[in-house]
Amino acid sequence: MRALKLRELYVVNEITKILSGELTFDKSLREVLKILYSYVGVDYSFIAVKEGKGIKIRSFFGYIPRKLVSFKKGEGVTGRVFKSGTPVVIPSVKRSGIFANKTGIGKYLTDKHHLVAVPVKVGGEIEGVLVTFKEFENTESVEKFLETLSVIGNLLGMFFKLHEKMEEERKEWEEERKLLTRELQEKYTLHGIIGRSKAVRRLIELVEKVAKSDSTVLLLGESGTGKSLIARTIHYESPRKEKPFVTVNCAAIPENLLEAELFGYEKGAFTGAYAPKKGKFELANGGTIFLDEIGDMPLSLQAKILRVLQDREIERLGSEKTIKVDVRIIAATNKDLKKLVEEGKFREDLYYRLNVIPIYVPPLRERKEDIPLLIQHFLKEFNEKYGKEVYLTKEAMERLLEYDYPGNVRELSNIIEQLVILNEGKVDTTDLPEYLRKEKNKPKGDLQRFIEETEKKRIIEALEKTGYVKSRAAKLLGYTLRQLDYRIKKYGIEVKKF
Incomplete structure (x- = not known):
């Protein structure tokens, strides 16, 4: 009896390890059923989980089901256990008149198989049912097996509840992620680029075209012009918008740390590298990496950036293994890269690799x-x-x-x-x-004069752009035709006829 007791404790301990591990919900259930087969001789089994007002088989072992069957409360043995919360034992279940065989498992059973079913519950709440089919040897105790199975049912109940809570948190997190993505898209869409000037309209048109491609972009312009906003806009208007957008300020990170920051490192690569770490390129995989202040990047690292652009692969510090990365690169600088190339401070080949699509961001x-x-x-x-x-x-x-x-x-x-x-x-x-x-x-x-001159200039540009078709120009400006006519007369704008 003592050996039997130790075996049961071992089974419960193994199942506890499974349920507290990192497997998915369904894999965990499958492993529990495999342990019951391996250690206590349960030939066939399934776990049914609460779904709506009824219960549905979620995991099975030892047989191939016709389908993942559902039970209403009180329907069949499984439904009865779900409704009452009371374990059920049916000896020689195949010959029993109360076994409906809705699952189709009957064809696998012998006359010796017992059905033992226990509720999966936590507190007074029933979350599911664990159903087993087992042939008992003369030395085995059905009562002891039922007792062990009830303990497992309680463990599963706590696991179900924990999974339910984690699923709720995951859904909340997913909803927050979607809201954040939506906010970012609203903030960094083309409408987030504020301005009606010719320079900004030209910039928006270019960004719209560039966003659809996957080409490398080089943003040029003075500090504070909004290059990072343009980079984010390109990303969130692109097919990569659901993937990461990762920013690296090449001027803000010390030279001796920048390589590790970009490419990551393996354990022991340098003093203090106690565990491996992914670099920014790996973190941006599938998305976009924004290399801000690229003109300040050390020459020693420029060759490695060139390799990423050419081969789309990296190596972590302390490793010879190459890692493929699918990343779009957007770089930005407020420096004259051509001059830096002439001075030998920037690689010419990297400059031409980055300068596929240059975008000038105008100063205010x-x-x-x-x-x-x-x-x-x-x-x-x-x-x-x-x-x-x-x-x-x-x-x-x-x-x-x-x-x-x-x-x-x-x-x-x-x-x-x-x-x-x-x-x-x-x-x-x-x-x-x-x-x-x-x-x-x-x-x-004079503010009023300034505003009027700006508006007059915009109207003339719109008319020229639309071939002086007033209805089209009004639509482009966001005016009604009547509002446009009023302003044309007010500013004395000549409407050319072709």
Whole structure:
């Protein structure tokens, strides 16, 4: 009896290991049934799981079912156990009149097979049923087997509940991921590029075309112009949008760490490498990697970047094994790469590999007609963020229009955030930072005139683009035909006829 008891404890222990391991839900159930076969001689078995108001077979062993059968509450032996929560033992089940054989398992049974079924429950809640078919030797105790099976049923119940909770958390996480993806798509879609200037419209048209391809892109432009926004926009408008977007600032990471950051490393590759780690290229697999400030990348690493572009494979530090990666590369720089090539500070072959599709992101001084739109956008964003209702006077707006913004859009954003934080309600010129309050040598701008000149310019461009077909130009501008006619007369625009 002691040997039998030890065997039962061993079985329960093995099943506990399975249920607390890292297998999937269905694989775990399958392994439990295999243990019952291997250690206690259960020839045929299945586990049915609650589904709606009934119960459905989820895993089976020892036979090939006609289909994954469902049972209503009280239907057959399985349904009765599910309804009552009470174990059932049927000796010589094949000769029993109460065995409906809905599963088709009857053809595999002998006259010696007992059916032993126990509820899978946690607390008072029944989550499923474990059904077994076993031939008992003379020395075996049906009661002891039933007792062991009941313990296993309780273990399965806790496993079911844990799985249910994890599934709920996974669904919540998935929903959060979808919401985040949606927010990112809304933030970084083409509509997130704010501006109506000719330079921005040209940029948007180019980004739309580039996003559909898988080519390498090189973003050129001054600091603060929004190159990272353009990179994200390309990614989220591309077929890779569901995959990772990984950013690496080549200027912010020390040279001795950048290689490990990009390509990863194996355990023991250097002092402190206690475990293997994936690099940014592996993490971006299937998606896009954005190499910001590529002009600051050390020459020693440029050859390895070139290899990724050519062969689409990498090697971790401390490993000779190559790893294939499917990654789109977008690089950005505020430096003159051609000049760096001439000075021997940037590889010529890498420059031409990166420069497949160059995109110039214009500075703010080249798109000044977009400044009012950007100011309104940032005012709205920071007012919402800080719970304020800050607005600019006409004079303050004019002073902001006069400024050249060496820090570009990032600088404008910082200025507006500062104004919102430090002020309540109206912001006048006296509330602006000191360097913006200083009088300019050039005459003070006229905001109304500036807006009208900008609008007139946009209307003329739209008319030229549409061959002076007013209905098409109105649609392009977002006006009604009547609104366009009013503005054509107001600004004295000549409508050419062909």
